[in-house]
Amino acid sequence: MVPKKDVLLQIKDLRIEGYSDENWIEIVHGVDLTLHKGEVLGLIGESGAGKSTIGLAAMGFARDGCRISGGSIEFDGMELTTTPESDLRALRGSRIAYVAQSAAASFNPAHRIIDQHTEAPIQYRIQKRVEAQEDAMELYHRLRLPNPDEIGFRYPHQVSGGQLQRAMTAMAMACRPDLIIFDEPTTALDVTTQIEVLAAIRDIVDQFNTAAIYITHDLAVVAQMADTIKVLLKGEEVEEAPTEQMLDAPSEDYTKSLWAVRSFKRPQKERPAAADAVPIVSVKNVDAAYGKIQVLDDVSFDIYAGMTVAVVGESGSGKSTTARCITGLLPPTKGEILFNGEALPPRYQDRSKDQLRQAQMIYQMADTALNPKIRISEIIGRPAQFYGGLRGAELKNRVDELLDLIELDPAKFYNRFPPELSGGQKQRIGIARALAAEPTFIICDEVTSALDQLVAEGILKLLDKLQQDLNLAYMFITHDLATVRSIADEVVVMQRGKVVEQGPKEKMFTPPHHPYTDLLLSSVPEMDPNWLTTLLEERGTDSIGEAANV
């Protein structure tokens, strides 16, 4: 047990209110938290659990529209709830630092990386500019950034996401703080990049014996990083325990349900046995380019009716571009798309209404894919009217039927607007809109990656049920291999615009693999707390920096 005098941060009965609809509503309901020097605490929970809000409160900070309404936050003997703003400011960046979810958005686009890095040390007169720059390069070295002496002098947009995330961790270290808040630092990254960042964070936190609060919704990630895990639900603590104990024997039902969430798996279907079976969609030797930059190189695969083909790969591998070629948004420069054996016109403008109807799309961000000012009835009704020619009572019946299909009560949702719905409900509306056209083929572009695990599970089950009822074919674009495991029949692995491997799911998950498939598969974090250590040893430390370049 760590002695009491080593307590760095002690939060007691923390209450935070958020302002909405002209009322202050409590969103964090009395959370306690104790953090010792050099300890890493994992905060996990779904969105809306209050993880980030609590993390920021540990810096004495509340976002606009939020306020700390009760409890105490004691940092190294200082009571933050009563400390004046100017003294709090002196604490931020120097003794408590923050690493944000999206480094790409959190670095100021107008300044060079190193100038943002040295801002705090210069302001606190810890170092002069030149010393601070040298120190930054030293940290870039330690975080194994490529060209550490030069990378800081670039602008954020000139550096990749994974590198930026490491540069941001370096920036947080600039004043050698006692505590760093990591707010989902790897959520926006590809699995292969995530590993580098996780390893870098863990190393540097170890080296400087910095305490950290690690916020994430990914259990496997937190298992690698944290000494202790605290589970939150709707602004309340569910339970807290040392990592090993929490993974092996969670005591609360909610925690158990989080642990079990990846278990959904449906049996793999086989292609039709008949030799003359025609795939519903067939991508044949497709090349595509944005301007002069070629993004697809000889992509070919088939999708049969009633089956799900998962297209996986890192960002930039050409998954979404392939979807754009199939839908006709981006005409291929070479090759063709066959639909039930017939070549489709390359441009969607040249396709017939029926050809357009057959292939529909569901998007990643249901938030931006639904017009916030249009009622649900019209969002779903519009394609039914356009393709099916329905109107009046017929149209209303069809919309009700579609709402029933996606398991939302028509009486409740018919007249509502998208902003009144939760993330999972919005995604269901997205599905209903695709179904309204009565398609035979649906492209699902990362449809679950913006959702919490429990909600995502519900969406996957719904998609599976619809596929069985309506004999739909899915092209499932994702970078999440857990999703692939649960829903796919066949897998297409893409890398830099090429298909590197494809085949039935069971075969893809059984070795031997293509080296890139192997890298993808082995990069998916597992619940075992020693997974990262073991993996890094297997790969050899030197390969970490190169993982993204394989």
Place this chain on the structure above:
Amino acid sequence: MGDILQLVLKRLGLGVVTLLVISILIFFAVELLPGDIAQAVLGQAATPETVAALREKMGLDQPAILRYFQWLGGALTGDFGVSLISGERVTEAISGRFINTLFLACYAAVIAVPISIILGVIVALLRNTLFDRVANVVTLTSISSPEFFLGYILILYLAVKTNYFPAIASLSTDMSFGELLHRTFLPALTLVLVVTAHMMRMTRAAIINLLASPYIEMARLKGVPPWKVIVKHALPNAWAPIINVVALNLAYLITGVVLVEVVFVYPGIGQLLVDAVSKRDFPIVQACCLIFAATFILLNLAADVGSILTNPRLRHPK
């Protein structure tokens, strides 16, 4: 940098095309005006023979298309023809006046632009405080009042009652620069009052728009003081909209000053244009319109280039 140069040249080319289209519009709009120029020049008493003779002398008997190209060719070499009333060369009639207008516009801009941007930054920093509201009300009041009204108020208080500044901005060739600034202060101040609100409010809005960005939150979480968050982290990313609204107001300072010139009897191009319209002195009207159009296009081009230059993604390509 090569990319930016290419972009600027492309915009410049587009600007020339736009100007060409506008020249067509100006020329034929004037053609469409009812009545006959020769008749107008000679008055009611003229005999048909003298009118016909004048028409021939002025080239009005030739087809419009031909005259357009003649006019355009002249305009390209700086020759806009001859005033119908005074017989003076249009270029000479306009150049002095245009320089006066440019001077007044620069005078007003030099005061208004820094004040608007600094005020905009301050009200963004002190948003939703009393200062913010007072600044908003004052600038909105000044933009909502007609220019001639503002001008007369200023004359009443700063010229008639206190005698600090002359009420009439008459110019002479032998006065010193200091005296020039003194004499033209009231018209310049009137213009400042008219354009400040727009630029200030855009600066405020552009900055506040960025305050919800993750990088602003990051700066605050690094312990950066509030004024520095605004000046160093928000302002550099807010330039594009600010530059555009500044350019729009600069164009207004050159092309929209007729009323102010009349109130202060200032010998600028606006007054010349109004006189020329009432006297049907078409060569001057056409030349003024073309100059105004060119001003608008050039300033918008400058704003485009300015926005590009403040965007680090374009300044420092990957």
